[in-house]
Amino acid sequence: MIISDSFVQTVVPIVHDIPLIDTIYILVENGAQHEDLTKEWSKINGVFTDIDSICKSLQQPADVDDKNLVTISSVSTNSESHRQNSDRLDPSFMYTQILKEILLTIDFEEKHFNQFISYCRELYQGDSIRLKTIDKLEQEYHLHDPIWWYTSDSFLYSMLGQSLRTMEVNLIIKMGFFIKDLHNSISKLYAQQFSENSSSNSLTVYRGQGMSQANFDQMFKIQGGLLSFNNFLSTSLDREISFFFADASHSNPDIIGVLFEITINPSASSVPFAKISDVKYFEEGEEILFSTHSKFRIESIKQIDGNNRLWQVNLMLTDDNDPEIHALTEYMREEIYSEAQGWDRLGLLLIKLGKFDKAQEVYDILLGETTTDQEKALMYHRLGMIKNSQGRYTDAITYFQQSIEIKKKVLSPTDSDLASSYDNIGLVYKNMRDYSNALSFHQNALEIRQKNLPANHHDLATSYNNIGLVYNHMSDYSNALSFHQKALEIRQKTLPSNHPDLASSYNNMGSVYENMGNYSNALVLHQKALEIREKTLPSNHPSLAASYGHVGIALSEIGDHSKAILHCERALKMVEDSLQANHPHIQFYRDNLEYVIQVDRHAYRPKFNQNHLDEDDNDDDDSTSKFENLLEKSITGESISSDESFSLNIDDSLTIQSSTSKIRKQKITSDNNQKQSTKKRRRITSTEAAPVRKRRRTKDIDEVNEGEKKVLKQKQTAKKTNLFDIKFHIKSAT
Template sequence: MEPFTVFRGQGMSKTNFDRMVKTQGGLLSFNNFVSTSTQRQVSLNFARETMESSDLVGILFVMKIDPSIASIPFADVRDVSYFKGEQRILFSMHAIFRIGPMIQIDGNNRLWQADLTLTGDNDPDLRALNEQTRKNTYPHLQGWDRLGKILTKLEQLNKAQDVYDILLDQASTDREKSLIYHMLGMVKRGQGKYADAVAYYQQSIELKQKTLSPSDPNLAASYNNIGLVYDKMGDYSNALLSHQKALEICQKDLPSNNPNLVTIYNNIGSVYNKIGDYPNALSSQQQALKIREQTLSSNHPDLATSYSNIGSVYHNMGDYSNALPIHQKALEIRLKILPSNHPDLATSYNNIASVYNKMGDCSNALSSHQKALEIRQKILPANHADLATSYNNIGSAHASMGDYANALLLLTTTWV
């Protein structure tokens, strides 16, 4: 069968359209059956009508199909189609296409053509994506255990709870029950039911203390997770005790630069920061940074995270001369490795602006806040709270510089 071209007209939300524009050259998946036509004008008319009758962007997909490499089933359904006399090709679910050039139609910024090419299993990007997906879906687990983990990761928490309730009824050993209680604690934490989460984690810890060695990392994981729940509840005393217990367990067998210690040091530092114990917060974050510097490349994003955490502690201490270069170091790494519209860049610019503001350098504060706003305008919906925060920050900077007209305009925008 020779290669052929089919067409599909549809509407797309502005958010999804903008996302597709930014990923030209990448992959696009249709997670349902895809009905297409061999007639371009029919599909274009549908896209145009959708655009005119709604606030959606009209899209005409021009889809190039090479049957010799395609891995998704498709069929000619003209004999059973609702649209009589029109040849229609139906593609199975999860068809994946590579996004090609996108152009406006008739100069209309709400009507676009997007070229797509159906991929095959040998596409290198698709292979890499499938491999990463496999790694992220717990290939070492099987059956209901794996399903429960995947549902938890997808935040399908009610379904995950149903799975773990069944597994708990079937569990025959304390070891099995301890692992299920731990997962139920994670589910309840995700649901915001913190008292229930604490109860499940405590049951897990009690059983693990009976069945595991005092230095087992699974025991440390339960202490660490219950600490996160106490933190959510504002019970910082118990949160700190739990994280310190997790650290104590891990330090028994792990070398001092083991990456698993980083998360615990970060959690301890976060609690100290919240209770205003900044020297201990700084010490814990510096311990995390020390390990990352020994085990990660110089441009690793986790290094930027550590620098950002330390900069925030210095800021809270009022030590702005140390906060500024640390935040700038985080930004330097992020500029090298992240796309220009990544939200972490906006966070770095915002952190730097806050320090400049405290130092009385309104001009540099304004410049950094504006860079944060530019990024947020590209990636966030118009009513997002972070956009309001940026407008407020810029308005305040204008006011500090005596530019009250622009300050009023920006501060008014905050409430639009």
């Protein structure tokens, strides 16, 4: 903000503490002296006699702000050991790293550069200065080194930084050609400057920037742990220049000034870096530029000159890894790379990230460029997966059927690739509540896989998981638990302990217990799924939203209403941020939030009495102890025998339903409130969030087995809560 000195006394006291105002400049018109103002008001940068001097001063904070925006990943402590926790990296580090690796394998063409230029012209329409820069970029891009462009006075530096900082996938892909060119340029210089035959002595570089108090506190807690930078990282050999940026940053009362002192062993880094003085835009300064995803060990953190708003952080460049994220990264990299190439790899990653609209853009283009029936079948299959995830089920069926028609012409009836298509089309029918067709397609897929695959193959786990989902919707909880248990056992043996598919198994088993009225066991399983997803998925992923929703409903059922509301609110916010506005699942999350609010408002359900439930079941046949023993084995990874797995019979369901019914009879409320709440509850339980589960019609009762008849009869006295469901994307063979 620029203020005339004649308004200083009236305006500055009013605006100084507004967070959006970072810096105030005083323009003196009559030669008056106001040096004391900078001491009285911390946001006043200085007193100036002309606009030109203010403009020069403005350039420095702009550079400081750009440096402050570089993404730094670290995590706070929890119940794990300090060292184990301090080595954990944010999940975004893994996904952006894989995304960068994929971009480096893509052969970008001139059309991709032209598409970026068109995007920039539209973005900066009406900005004559930016448009001139875009014209220059279009005409001269290949005349200069990518490092020259990155360090020039243009929008590329800030645009690229923003896309990597916010994980804005659309923009990262648009700038993919530049990310690849810039990385390759740094790698080339790194090979020249730090080759095996060159000196590998350690060197020290510096970086000055500002950090929010919250981010600094988080970093301070994990001294000795890992710190990562997702962006291209600019550092300097000159400590004084870097100190200037750190010192300038802490003038803002909301920012901590940080001077990073970084020790580098050139022979111990997998991330390329280089001295760029000879190729950068500005000749002054000895700058070292790192490619993305550099990792450092935090050696120490100490105040500078006793100033508690200015700190020095000593870092050591390292190849050390968060062991859990590293194992998962390797597994997911193998999953994606083993079945796809180039843009197809990118599309698969976008599906895993829940970026379905952008994935559709990729596959629409690839479909138009296909030259063989085999390629078309694959693109139809991918588009079917996307449409199912978008809630456009009719379109999904159409794409999957087109894929199957092509495959049937060239593949044997027992080919594993057909099994993948059958399994996916079964998921769509489940989402459409056509459970008969869903079960038929899933069983066809399972039969093919059992003939072709070893007993512990992950595709078999996929089939078991999806059949379990259908049985849960059909209220056949014994079979649902049995199939989910089979899927879980395979995944525990073959997947990293934090793989999202394990979270899916815990989530889906929790949903069965939820349907059976055993909210205590359901809550344990849903919290286990949530724990994995928080560590391994982006912050607004639909599956993470599903876990928050499940936990919220379970908390509501056991009487912890305030936490239930918080979880359901967070779930709704995630799906609103990640799905299209017209996606059918969004309304289900809204309904569930409204439901838990109504439960809290009318308080017609008492806190869930676990002791009462255990006692009732022990008086019967100790079925609850069977549940909890198996549940404990599932969570700890202990093997479960086939006899134990199938001991979860329909009578166990009836026992828990009966006990839950007794508890609910204890609620005390007015008739009006009970009618209102029950009416609301019935409206919500007629559907199911992500995706819908419709109540079974009376005329269907004769079509089910005797065990199901008992469950359906029991449902008349013990109503079940609304559920969330996991959409499980199975990977298909190419």
